[in-house]
């Protein structure tokens with residue numbers, strides 16, 4: 383309901399989407415660990431399958447635990463509806479599946495998570511969905527990459543791993559002019575730090591695996607529909623605007639209006655491709671979301687302290703954290719994420735590749751692993767791990783050159799994080 | 812009254828009070844949005860009177876179809892307009908004439924001049940909304956789709972009769 387008295391962010395983190403169970407009164411969200419749901423009668427079953435009634439059929443399509451997670455993240459992002467998926471990559475697949483036809487093109491910027499670069503360059507090519515790369519720090523390259531076949535523009539709000547903050551509103555203008563939706567991966571910022579829909583994004587995607595779940599225990603992804611894009615205007619998105627054969631000629635945009643995109647991803651992409659989230663993981667991620675504000679605030683505070691310290695260290699050549707005054711992205715950070723530039727950043731070692739490999743082996747408390755957004759502090763040397771499949775040129779473009787280390791700062795006492803880095807750096811040179 | 816946003820209380824009162832809804836532009840085609848809405852509202856036990864001159868005399872979902880609002884042989888509480896914004900002009904005047912208490916224009920249908928006339932005549936007006944969606948937001952069913960209702964409540968949802976997977980907008984205890 384669009385009324386003026388929408389509850390505030392911290393309240394939504396705890397309450398949005400969750401109402402006590404109608405039969406038991408359970409207050410915390412129950413884990414509906416079931417594959418399927420009984421029908422009242424044959425007509426009820428037919429109505430559910432025909433999308434004429436709201437309701438659960440089978441957990442691949444929807445599940446009540448998952449639904450709480452979806453409504454909550456959609457409310458936090460300021461969207462109309464969401465679809466949770468098995469992983470962030472699964473969510474990305476379903477977005478493209480709804481919007482792209484074979485032979486179509488899309489524009490993505492190089493400042494992306496390495497896994498997304500791989501997904502676009504290799505797996506999506508097999509579907510004949512063709513990427514045109516651009517540079518997030520030079521909007522004219524995005525404009526130039528748009529062609530008549532372009533169906534969407536894909537960016538990250540804060541890019542992984544480089545600490546680049548992207549000009550969402552500027553890129554949204556280009557998307558508007560091209561008549562295509564702007565898709566924003568908001569994983570590193572979370573809606574606590576940045577709400578891209580307020581800056582013109584049409585679709586949000588998250589890896590829930592990171593800060594939203596926040597405890598490093600569950601894979602998950604989500605698609606949030608802003609409800610802003612007119613899918614029927616030019617007929618360029620037939621999945622949404624044209625009669626849908628597998629639903630007897632139903633038109634999804636006409637029928638579902640402001641939630642049509644989220645519904646299309648659910649009743650076509652999820653139904654047919656199947657990357658659904660487990661109810662248990664949905665529950666654990668809901669649990670994480672309840673403390674999202676508290677955690678993100680502390681993540682950002684700790685990160686400033688550690689980034690400042692590294693910035694002064696003799697063996698550190700540079701620190702790329704948009705939260706630091708004087709950083710090349712600090713201005714954009716103040717505009718798009720004034721409460722903090724997130725907790726993931728990179729720094730370069732004077733000792734290059736060799737020193738990087740040593741530091742990740744020397745850390746004691748800090749975990750050497752391929753994730754971000756955990757209560758624990760994490761470190762990785764991207765060029766020998768996450769970005770290893772990319773060429774050196776691509777690595778550098780993605781902010782993951784040979785000398786680069788990436789940190790994801792946790793919620794420990796910052797002096798203990800610094801102490802561990804201090805000894806790891808000391809014995810690396 | 813402004814019609815960009817509606818309070819939860821305003822929509823709830825309308826959907827709790829009305830019993831008979833004349834649905835103008837009701838379709839017999841079972842993949843049309845009007846058919847979806849009609850089928851859903853019937854399960855919530857509203858009395859739905861379909862209006863569609865091309866289907867007049869036939870039945871849609873077991874309900875007799877009338878050719879126009881003025882031919883309906885029973886009192887109508889609400890007129891639900893499944894036509895375009897232009898057609899809503901004359902239909903609003905007809906709704907006033909037959910003594911309806913509410914004019915409801917569907918998603919993407921908005922006619923501010925007609926709304927003003929209806930309000931002057933004492934009717935309530937809702938525009939650019941779907942009663943099925945609004946019912947779902949108030950009952951809690953909307954959230955099953957991962958969609959945002961904008962509601963927060965620590966009260967148990969209310970089951971509709973003895974059905975499963977069907978929630979009601981009735982106030983608990985009423």
Ligand SMILES: Cc1ncc(COP(=O)(O)O)c(C=O)c1O
Nearest residue numbers: 469470471495542569589591602
């Ligand atoms: C920014 C970003 N987007 C997407 C993903 C992919 O998410 P998942 O690992 O949940 O598939 C990641 C994972 O590292 C990420 O950091």
